[in-house]
Amino acid sequence: MTTQHIPPEWAFEFHGHRCPFMPIGYRMGKLALAHLGVEREKDHGLFVFPELGEGHPQTCMMDGMQVATGATYGKVLMAKTFYGKLAATFYHPKKGAVRFALKAEFIDAMGKFEFFAYRKRGVEPSEIPSAVTEEVIQWMFDQPDEFMFKIEPKPDFKFTPVKGSFNKTKCSVCGEYVFDRYVRTKDGQPMCIPCSGYDR
Amino acid sequence: MTTQHIPPEWAFEFHGHRCPFMPIGYRMGKLALAHLGVEREKDHGLFVFPELGEGHPQTCMMDGMQVATGATYGKVLMAKTFYGKLAATFYHPKKGAVRFALKAEFIDAMGKFEFFAYRKRGVEPSEIPSAVTEEVIQWMFDQPDEFMFKIEPKPDFKFTPVKGSFNKTKCSVCGEYVFDRYVRTKDGQPMCIPCSGYDR
Numbered sequence: 001m002t003t004q005h006i007p008p009e010w011a012f013e014f015h016g017h018r019c020p021f022m023p024i025g026y027r028m029g030k031l032a033l034a035h036l037g038v039e040r041e042k043d044h045g046l047f048v049f050p051e052l053g054e055g056h057p058q059t060c061m062m063d064g065m066q067v068a069t070g071a072t073y074g075k076v077l078m079a080k081t082f083y084g085k086l087a088a089t090f091y092h093p094k095k096g097a098v099r100f101a102l103k104a105e106f107i108d109a110m111g112k113f114e115f116f117a118y119r120k121r122g123v124e125p126s127e128i129p130s131a132v133t134e135e136v137i138q139w140m141f142d143q144p145d146e147f148m149f150k151i152e153p154k155p156d157f158k159f160t161p162v163k164g165s166f167n168k169t170k171c172s173v174c175g176e177y178v179f180d181r182y183v184r185t186k187d188g189q190p191m192c193i194p195c196s197g198y199d200r
Numbered sequence: 201m202t203t204q205h206i207p208p209e210w211a212f213e214f215h216g217h218r219c220p221f222m223p224i225g226y227r228m229g230k231l232a233l234a235h236l237g238v239e240r241e242k243d244h245g246l247f248v249f250p251e252l253g254e255g256h257p258q259t260c261m262m263d264g265m266q267v268a269t270g271a272t273y274g275k276v277l278m279a280k281t282f283y284g285k286l287a288a289t290f291y292h293p294k295k296g297a298v299r300f301a302l303k304a305e306f307i308d309a310m311g312k313f314e315f316f317a318y319r320k321r322g323v324e325p326s327e328i329p330s331a332v333t334e335e336v337i338q339w340m341f342d343q344p345d346e347f348m349f350k351i352e353p354k355p356d357f358k359f360t361p362v363k364g365s366f367n368k369t370k371c372s373v374c375g376e377y378v379f380d381r382y383v384r385t386k387d388g389q390p391m392c393i394p395c396s397g398y399d400r
Contacts, residue, residue: 010210016242016270042216043324054276055362056379063274070216073273074263076254083393084382104377124243162255177304179256182284193283
């Protein structure tokens with residue numbers, strides 16, 4: 001099956017440039033919602049754990065996942081595992097978890113497109129000729145789901161969000177508010193982490 | 201000055217619900233771009249370090265910052281410091297850094313709105329009556345910048361992104377690609393972190 005799941009125009013505006021990976025993350029996110037049988041998350045009930053890290057390309061996938069699922073970084077629903085892999089686990093407390101990974105064969109086939117030659121020369125996505133970018137995006141849209149994604153239900157997946165609190169205290173040095181979990185004590189006074197000089 | 205910086209409709213669609221904090225982060229982000237003299241980031245040249253953490257409210261600010269600045273989580277341009285504070289530092293390598301914090305007086309004044317009584321009872325934002333939500337959003341739009349934000353240039357701020365690499369290796373166990381920085385070795389074979397059983 002080829003379920004294109006073309007992102008809305010505002011998804012590209014949010015992301016800032018056109019590239020194949022934001023739409024790949026979007027497609028992965030839409031397929032994961034369908035797999036779990038959930039709608040896009042309005043509030044705080046769906047969690048996404050991308051296996052990406054830093055210092056490598058193709059992290060743009062995560063912006064597509066945010067757009068598709070509503071499990072945004074701002075709502076503290078997305079957190080990287082720092083495994084350096086092109087995969088993510090999608091978890092809903094009432095529906096369970098599923099892991100989607102990009103298949104190596106798909107990554108190899110996509111890597112032959114000219115877009116990546118530009119990227120490896122250090123050309124930023126917004127500076128790459130439009131025809132070069134659109135070529136690889138359109139190719140991706142046309143690939144079958146089975147060629148792109150390895151899908152694994154994760155019945156044993158466990159995750160418990162930290163317990164939240166609205167309590168906050170003013171730092172005795174800078175006067176700024178600090179939420180309870182992060183208030184530190186120094187010389188008997190409540191302080192924020194930077195004013196305390198403590199690491200964490 | 202009261203520079204409302206009302207977010208586009210798609211920003212609310214991205215975020216998933218209407219609340220005052222996404223627009224506060226949007227406004228903070230727009231003001232920070234103006235302060236630094238930069239445009240919304242298309243590619244990878246602007247970094248945002250929100251001081252928020254987990255297990256506390258009002259993190260929605262970060263979605264507004266992503267929308268306003270283009271420094272998205274997916275592009276690895278946003279990373280929390282986990283200080284539990286309603287503040288963020290915006291950094292452009294050629295323009296320097298500035299920190300914006302919400303003033304305690306503003307937070308106190310806003311906290312009196314009925315919206316927060318609902319939130320403290322555990323009602324999710326999408327379930328709060330629209331009039332209650334719009335009341336606090338409109339009040340926020342009408343507040344002067346100086347009442348909301350403490351602004352500090354940070355001339356000594358330093359940040360060096362990790363050096364990136366496109367190199368990747370197939371894990372000898374699962375066959376999935378792993379980017380160089382995250383490849384581990386076990387029994388003399390390259391492995392991904394989960395297959396290796398190592399913590400990191």
